[in-house]
Amino acid sequence: MDIPYVVQPREDTGLYNAKVGIWLFLASEVMLFGALFSSYILLRVGAPAGYWPRGWLNVPVGTVNTLVLITSSITTVMAWAACKMNQFGRFKIFHACTLLLALTFVSIKSYEYHDKFTHYEIGLKDGRIADGHIVENHPQADHVVIAGRYVQDRRDLYDLEVRKAPHHHEEISIPRAQIESMERYGPWHNTYLAIYFTLTGLHALHVIGGAIVIGFLWGPGSKLWETDPERFTNRIEISGLFWHFVDLVWIFLFPVLYLI
Amino acid sequence: MTSQNQDHIAEHVQRYLCVFYALLFGTLITVGASYIPFGNHAINIAVALFIAGGKAFLVAGFFMHLISERKMIHGLLAFTVFFFVGLMALTACSFADFPRMTVTH
Numbered sequence: 180m181d182i183p184y185v186v187q188p189r190e191d192t193g194l195y196n197a198k199v200g201i202w203l204f205l206a207s208e209v210m211l212f213g214a215l216f217s218s219y220i221l222l223r224v225g226a227p228a229g230y231w232p233r234g235w236l237n238v239p240v241g242t243v244n245t246l247v248l249i250t251s252s253i254t255t256v257m258a259w260a261a262c263k264m265n266q267f268g269r270f271k272i273f274h275a276c277t278l279l280l281a282l283t284f285v286s287i288k289s290y291e292y293h294d295k296f297t298h299y300e301i302g303l304k305d306g307r308i309a310d311g312h313i314v315e316n317h318p319q320a321d322h323v324v325i326a327g328r329y330v331q332d333r334r335d336l337y338d339l340e341v342r343k344a345p346h347h348h349e350e351i352s353i354p355r356a357q358i359e360s361m362e363r364y365g366p367w368h369n370t371y372l373a374i375y376f377t378l379t380g381l382h383a384l385h386v387i388g389g390a391i392v393i394g395f396l397w398g399p400g401s402k403l404w405e406t407d408p409e410r411f412t413n414r415i416e417i418s419g420l421f422w423h424f425v426d427l428v429w430i431f432l433f434p435v436l437y438l439i
Numbered sequence: 440m441t442s443q444n445q446d447h448i449a450e451h452v453q454r455y456l457c458v459f460y461a462l463l464f465g466t467l468i469t470v471g472a473s474y475i476p477f478g479n480h481a482i483n484i485a486v487a488l489f490i491a492g493g494k495a496f497l498v499a500g501f502f503m504h505l506i507s508e509r510k511m512i513h514g515l516l517a518f519t520v521f522f523f524v525g526l527m528a529l530t531a532c533s534f535a536d537f538p539r540m541t542v543t544h
Contacts, residue, residue, distance in 0.1 A: 193511075203515065206515060206518070210526070217526055217530040220530050224534060245466050250459075252502055257452065260455070263448045419502075423499070424503070427498050430494045430495050434469055434473070434490070434491050439484045439487050
């Protein structure tokens with residue numbers, strides 16, 4: 180026996196099964212990200228004055244990534260419209276663009292993560308702090324080299340205000356004997372980076388998950404078009420709804436993490 | 440697909456493109472506004488979230504077709520909005536609810 184309302188909508192609700200299913204799923208996703216945004220607010224408001232980082236993320240890179248994701252949203256909806264207009268060739272082109280844009284987004288995000296994981300805060304025995312990106316860190320060498328700067332007060336590291344006064348970074352060689360502590364800018368470094376990696380990491384997982392579905396529907400899954408184009412178009416609509424939700428989450432993540 | 444339906448979708452495509460340009464513009468405005476010193480950082484936060492809200496409306500309303508969606512979906516989302524607003528309200532309320540003798544910054 181066939182499952183009813185897989186393609187045609189129910190008479191009373193006007194909806195097919197998958198449409199109800201994806202909206203229920205997205206409702207649960209709103210609460211998932213809502214809980215994390217709530218955590219962000221609690222951490223930010225609860226941080227001591229001067230200890231919530233500002234200017235730690237690269238705004239131009241974040242802006243480009245936002246534009247990439249917005250562009251992927253229009254290509255997704257255009258792919259659906261192409262299916263609706265019986266233009267399978269155009270669908271293929273638009274969905275390939277979405278896939279490429281998704282990969283671009285993940286690549287840029289990976290670059291940003293790499294930038295954080297190669298960034299170190301080095302506490303010295305004389306009380307100073309050396310902060311910057313690692314250049315040389317061979318276990319056998321008696322020196323560590325970073326491209327960065329020295330500060331006396333940890334608070335100087337928090338409010339960078341990079342846009343107003345760019346810091347001059349130079350190569351600094353630090354003898355290992357002088358190093359008291361050395362920690363990279365990973366999620367464990369402070370609460371800002373913990374919530375940054377949690378929010379953007381979960382979002383990136385959604386992007387990767389969505390890209391896998393889009394890749395399937397563009398490749399092997401597109402065979403359904405030959406036998407049941409209406410059902411295939413519905414699948415494109417459903418995957419598109421998920422993709423737009425991922426875009427929607429980023430619309431809030433970008434200003435919250437990068438700009439304010 | 441009838442030619443009437445195709446015309447209908449073609450009209451939608453024009454609308455999608457307008458929304459796309461608005462989203463690009465909104466992104467640039469968000470970045471630009473973050474550079475303006477409003478005097479109080481809370482105003483910068485409010486402006487950024489207001490623009491983000493507008494962009495979210497465009498994505499949800501037009502790309503996700505919520506403007507023309509069925510009542511059942513609107514009903515389902517009404518529950519989501521209720522609980523989401525409740526979550527944020529509880530978060531906001533928590534700032535005014537400290538046990539006595541709590542050290543605050």
